[in-house]
Amino acid sequence: MAGLSARTNLLRVRDGHDHARVTYVELFFDLVFVFAVTQLSHGLLAHLTPLGALQTGLLMMAVWWVWIYTSWITNWLDPEKPAVRLMLFALMLAGLVLSSSIPHAFAERGLSFALAYVFMQVGRSLFMVWALKRHDAGNYRNFLRITAWLVLSALFWIGGACVEDTTRLALWVAAVAIEYLMPAAGMWVPGLGRSTTADWTIDGGHLAERCALFIIIALGESILITGATFAEQAWNTTSIAAFVVTFLGSVAMWVIYFNIGAERASRLIATSDDPGRLARSGYTYIHLLLVAGVVVAAVADELVLAHPGGHVEASSAAVIAGGPALYLIGNAIFKRLSAPHVPLSHLVGLGLLILLIPAAAVATPLSLSAGSTAILILVAVWEGLSLRRRAD
Numbered sequence: 121m122a123g124l125s126a127r128t129n130l131l132r133v134r135d136g137h138d139h140a141r142v143t144y145v146e147l148f149f150d151l152v153f154v155f156a157v158t159q160l161s162h163g164l165l166a167h168l169t170p171l172g173a174l175q176t177g178l179l180m181m182a183v184w185w186v187w188i189y190t191s192w193i194t195n196w197l198d199p200e201k202p203a204v205r206l207m208l209f210a211l212m213l214a215g216l217v218l219s220s221s222i223p224h225a226f227a228e229r230g231l232s233f234a235l236a237y238v239f240m241q242v243g244r245s246l247f248m249v250w251a252l253k254r255h256d257a258g259n260y261r262n263f264l265r266i267t268a269w270l271v272l273s274a275l276f277w278i279g280g281a282c283v284e285d286t287t288r289l290a291l292w293v294a295a296v297a298i299e300y301l302m303p304a305a306g307m308w309v310p311g312l313g314r315s316t317t318a319d320w321t322i323d324g325g326h327l328a329e330r331c332a333l334f335i336i337i338a339l340g341e342s343i344l345i346t347g348a349t350f351a352e353q354a355w356n357t358t359s360i361a362a363f364v365v366t367f368l369g370s371v372a373m374w375v376i377y378f379n380i381g382a383e384r385a386s387r388l389i390a391t392s393d394d395p396g397r398l399a400r401s402g403y404t405y406i407h408l409l410l411v412a413g414v415v416v417a418a419v420a421d422e423l424v425l426a427h428p429g430g431h432v433e434a435s436s437a438a439v440i441a442g443g444p445a446l447y448l449i450g451n452a453i454f455k456r457l458s459a460p461h462v463p464l465s466h467l468v469g470l471g472l473l474i475l476l477i478p479a480a481a482v483a484t485p486l487s488l489s490a491g492s493t494a495i496l497i498l499v500a501v502w503e504g505l506s507l508r509r510r511a512d
Contacts, residue, residue, distance in 0.1 A: 125253035132198045132323070139325025139390060142333065143199045149190070149208050150337060152215035156183045157341045157411075159222040161418045166223070168419070168435040175226050175289065179233075180415060181296050184408050186218070186240050191330040192399075193244060195322050196259065197251060207247050214240045230288060234281035238274040241299075245270055262315045265307035273298040303400050320396030324389030331403045332382045338414035342370040345418050349425040358486065362428040365490045366421040372496035373414065373447055379500065380507055381455045388458045402457045406450060413447025420489065428486035437480035437488065444492045445473045448499065465502035469495050 132140055160183065164176040190211060197204045214236045221233035245267040252260040273295045280291030306314030346366045353359040389398045420439040432440075452466040472495045480488055 124250065126203065126251045127254065128201070128203070129255045130197050130201045130204055130251045131255055132196065134323060139323050139329070140195075142326065142329050143194075145199045145205050145208055146191075146194055146330070147333070149212055149215075150187075150333065152212050152219060153183065153187050153334070154337050154340065156187075156215070156219040156222065157338055157415060157418075158344070159219050161341055161345070161415050161422075163223050164415070164439075165419045165422055168439070177412070178289070178292055178296060179222055179225055180412060181300070181408065182237055182292075183218070183222075184411055185296075185299055186215070186237060187334065188331075188404050188407075189241065190244060191327060192322070192404075193248060195327050195330075196256075197248075203251070207244065211240050211244060214243075226288060230281040231278075234277040238270075238277050241270045242267065242274055258319055259321075261312060262307065262319060265309045265312050265315060266302070268309045268312070269298065269302045269307060300405075303404060317394055317396035317400055320399065322395050322399055324392060324395035324399060325386055327399050327403055328382070328386035328389055331407050332378070332386075334407070335377055335382075335410060335414070338411050338418075339370055339374055342366070342373075342414060342418040342421055345422045346370065346425065349422055353425065358428050359425070362425050362486050362489070365486065365493050366424060369417065369421070369444070369489070369493040369496055372493060372500045373417065373444075375500040376447070376451055376496065376503070377410065379504055381451055381458075384458045385454065398457065402454055406454045406457075409446055409450030410454065413443050413445070413450055415443075416446060417443030419443070420492075424485045424489040429484050432480045432483055432485055432488055434480075436485055437477060440485065440488050440492055441473050441477055441480075444496055445470060448473070448496075463503055463506075465499045465506065468502075469499040472498075 134140065160176055160180050163179070164172060166172075167175065190208075194204070194208075199205060199208060217232060218236040218240065221229040221236065224230075225233040245263055248263040249260065249267060252263060276291045276295035276298065280288040280295065283291065306316060308314035346363065350359065350363045385398075385402060389395050389402070392398055416439050420436070420443050423436050423439065448466045448469050452462045452470075455466075456462050473492060476488065476491050476495070479491065483491070
């Protein structure tokens with residue numbers, strides 16, 4: 121039985137003061153997800169239909185889930201230990217297969233996607249069971265529960281990959297539902313009971329920093345699209361205006377998250393008596409909305425840069441207004457965790473985005489994008505001024 125558990129303690133050493141730094145190998149691991157976010161945005165752009173949006177949304181939920189669960193793992197394990205590094209490198213390799221399969225996950229590469237995903241989720245959890253058995257009895261039981269749930273969802277992932285069309289979609293929706301229900305259900309397993317958020321003794325500041333870095337990854341996709349698409353265009357007044365508008369939109373999104381929400385929530389979770397609860401709600405679930413908003417906004421940026429003039433199609437209007445709306449909704453809910461009220465600026469911004477939709481009938485993609493960017497800038501400035509008044 122000795123081979124079924126790690127003799128060396130692979131857990132991080134915590135000093136109880138500053139949060140653990142994000143290591144270089146964690147940042148190296150994240151590079152795979154730069155590629156994954158690019159694949160998701162390009163996939164949505166190529167299939168800008170209700171079905172395409174549903175499929176891309178499902179794949180994005182899977183990509184986010186495998187990343188956030190790995191971030192929880194490295195919150196406990198020390199990535200400087202050789203065994204943990206090897207585990208991360210193995211996950212990176214599988215992650216490249218996963219990301220490469222995204223454009224054709226609902227076609228001929230469904231099995232590749234499913235097998236890579238199951239390997240990452242189940243394999244990483246089994247590694248945790250092996251690493252924790254001798255060194256953290258409580259978390260060891262948690263990961264026995266987690267592994268059981270992930271094995272159940274794996275049946276649906278692999279089963280869905282073996283069928284086609286709507287049956288695959290239905291089985292993969294069931295797989296995602298199982299995994300997203302798991303934390304909310306306390307990972308209850310017959311004979312093992314359930315866990316509570318008080319059992320999840322995490323370094324809140326570290327997880328907050330990891331999630332903030334993923335937002336940077338997603339925003340980086342917008343910047344990449346802006347630069348790459350603009351480089352291929354003829355440079356004239358219209359294309360330069362589209363370039364400036366899309367860039368300012370990315371800057372406004374950065375300000376809305378990082379100027380207030382990120383640091384305030386980081387302080388809250390770092391000093392919380394129940395950081396596991398905040399990590400589950402604020403970072404594991406709510407941040408998915410933020411990432412989704414940035415990915416959709418990146419698709420809108422590419423559409424606007426490629427076709428700034430002319431008629432606005434319904435699909436284009438949906439992403440131009442929908443990306444910022446998703447992002448504001450996610451930020452509003454996230455900031456509510458560390459404030460007594462939902463930010464009024466965000467609610468007004470959402471209202472203005474809704475009012476912007478009828479303008480799509482007469483607007484060009486550029487003018488509609490300029491409107492949504494102006495709304496984001498308004499929200500960012502309003503919130504900044506509001507915070508300064510309270511500080512005074």
